[in-house]
Amino acid sequence: MSVVTASRPNDLESFWMPFTANRRFKGAPRLLAKASGVHYFTPEGRQVLDGTAGLWCVNAGHCRPEITEAIQAQAAEMDFAPTFQMGHPLAFELAARVAELAPADLDRVFFCNSGSEAVDTALKIALAYHRARGQGQRTRFVGRERGYHGVGFGGMSVGGIGANKKQFGATLPNVSHLPHTHMLDKNAFARGQPEHGAELADHLERLVGLHMDTIAAVIVEPMAGSTGVLIPPRGYLERLRAICDKHGILLIFDEVITGFGRLGANFASERFNVIPDMITCAKGITNAAVPMGAVICREHLYDAVVNGAPDGIELFHGYTYSAHPLACAAGLATLDVHRKEDLSGRVRALESYWEDCAHALRGLPNVIDVRNIGLVAGVELAPMPGKATERAYQIFVRCFEKGLLTRVTGDIVALSPPLTIEKPQIDEIFAILSEAIRAVD
Numbered sequence: 001m002s003v004v005t006a007s008r009p010n011d012l013e014s015f016w017m018p019f020t021a022n023r024r025f026k027g028a029p030r031l032l033a034k035a036s037g038v039h040y041f042t043p044e045g046r047q048v049l050d051g052t053a054g055l056w057c058v059n060a061g062h063c064r065p066e067i068t069e070a071i072q073a074q075a076a077e078m079d080f081a082p083t084f085q086m087g088h089p090l091a092f093e094l095a096a097r098v099a100e101l102a103p104a105d106l107d108r109v110f111f112c113n114s115g116s117e118a119v120d121t122a123l124k125i126a127l128a129y130h131r132a133r134g135q136g137q138r139t140r141f142v143g144r145e146r147g148y149h150g151v152g153f154g155g156m157s158v159g160g161i162g163a164n165k166k167q168f169g170a171t172l173p174n175v176s177h178l179p180h181t182h183m184l185d186k187n188a189f190a191r192g193q194p195e196h197g198a199e200l201a202d203h204l205e206r207l208v209g210l211h212m213d214t215i216a217a218v219i220v221e222p223m224a225g226s227t228g229v230l231i232p233p234r235g236y237l238e239r240l241r242a243i244c245d246k247h248g249i250l251l252i253f254d255e256v257i258t259g260f261g262r263l264g265a266n267f268a269s270e271r272f273n274v275i276p277d278m279i280t281c282a283k284g285i286t287n288a289a290v291p292m293g294a295v296i297c298r299e300h301l302y303d304a305v306v307n308g309a310p311d312g313i314e315l316f317h318g319y320t321y322s323a324h325p326l327a328c329a330a331g332l333a334t335l336d337v338h339r340k341e342d343l344s345g346r347v348r349a350l351e352s353y354w355e356d357c358a359h360a361l362r363g364l365p366n367v368i369d370v371r372n373i374g375l376v377a378g379v380e381l382a383p384m385p386g387k388a389t390e391r392a393y394q395i396f397v398r399c400f401e402k403g404l405l406t407r408v409t410g411d412i413v414a415l416s417p418p419l420t421i422e423k424p425q426i427d428e429i430f431a432i433l434s435e436a437i438r439a440v441d
């Protein structure tokens with residue numbers, strides 16, 4: 001006998017919300033029901049300017065007809081096809097297009113469904129690469145304090161956020177961390193890359209001294225977004241690259257938020273002119289319309305793992321939804337929009353305007369730093385005495401009430417609007433934020 005239960009209207013209890021203060025939210029919910037261009041709309045029809053491109057992902061603006069139509073057409077043509085020992089044309093086409101965008105010989109693309117999966121995939125490829133070359137002792141990973149690499153066991157372990165680990169206890173063994181590069185005393189109110197801190201990369205030499213030839217890979221975000229917009233000091237990434245090269249260590253750039261135009265180049269590695277061995281990406285690859293992630297590898301990695309293996313499956317890794325046809329369709333349509341509208345070029349053209357607007361917040365009550373690069377800004381606030389994170393949270397709530405979506409982490413407000421934003425909308429972002437900062441004094 002089947003039991004049919006009517007769903008309860010307005011029931012907020014069943015959905016266990018991710019990275020959310022569930023009880024606080026469900027007491028005073030903030031709902032989004034519709035999106036278009038650079039705006040969201042609440043169920044009541046109130047317009048909210050999207051200052052965060054969703055979650056750093058809707059780079060080309062919401063509900064782009066080109067992308068929506070490509071997904072609809074693909075859903076009708078072929079909803080799913082396996083990519084284990086089978087293939088479908090869009091998967092190969094999208095991989096080739098991503099390879100074309102990525103710098104240097106970052107030409108081999110492994111698809112997955114999220115940033116977290118991309119990170120765990122990259123870590124596994126690093127291990128497989130070293131084993132294929134007879135260096136199976138290289139099993140240690142190096143991450144960085146304040147790094148965010150998603151929530152899989154690999155990404156959580158190399159990540160540098162205590163709060164994300166403390167409930168779970170078990171993390172990967174053999175993980176070390178570099179110090180973070182956030183130095184307010186020296187670099188506050190820097191525009192673009194800060195001057196001080198390149199020497200922090202030298203800590204990797206000390207880890208090599210301790211762990212010798214057991215380090216497989218270093219993973220960092222070229223610009224860390226989730227822990228509050230930490231921009232790499234001048235010379236820092238170059239130094240990491242040089243030390244990795246010297247010791248046979250792979251360098252992975254986690255470009256889940258910096259990929260696809262955010263910093264005014266296809267990838268941050270292009271903007272900073274430092275070529276990693278692997279790039280992890282997700283989010284903007286499909287404009288977030290269908291979940292997708294990817295690991296982009298240099299040819300020598302693929303050659304070592306694939307061409308060096310005996311006949312048969314070369315890498316025992318993959319996801320049912322690797323290169324899902326709907327994601328591929330969304331990805332191809334997204335990359336067409338990027339090309340047609342030169343979204344990276346737009347970012348470069350808007351960057352100095354964006355920077356000036358952001359730095360105009362300097363001098364407002366409790367603003368202790370403003371930092372920016374590409375179409376990203378971080379505004380750091382002095383915590384309320386005894387109530388860390390509360391000031392930024394209250395500013396976030398007030399901004400939402402006044403029609404602006406921001407993202408807060410700790411006492412930092414992070415801004416990363418769709419790359420299609422216009423100057424008057426940039427003015428609106430900073431007008432609302434500045435009012436909220438004054439109001440929450």
Ligand SMILES: Cc1ncc(COP(=O)(O)O)c(C=O)c1O
Pocket residue numbers: 113114115116117119148149150151221225226254255256257282283
């Ligand atoms: C740098 C970085 N890596 C990994 C992730 C995890 O991505 P996802 O939430 O798609 O698993 C994020 C998410 O914000 C990120 O910013």
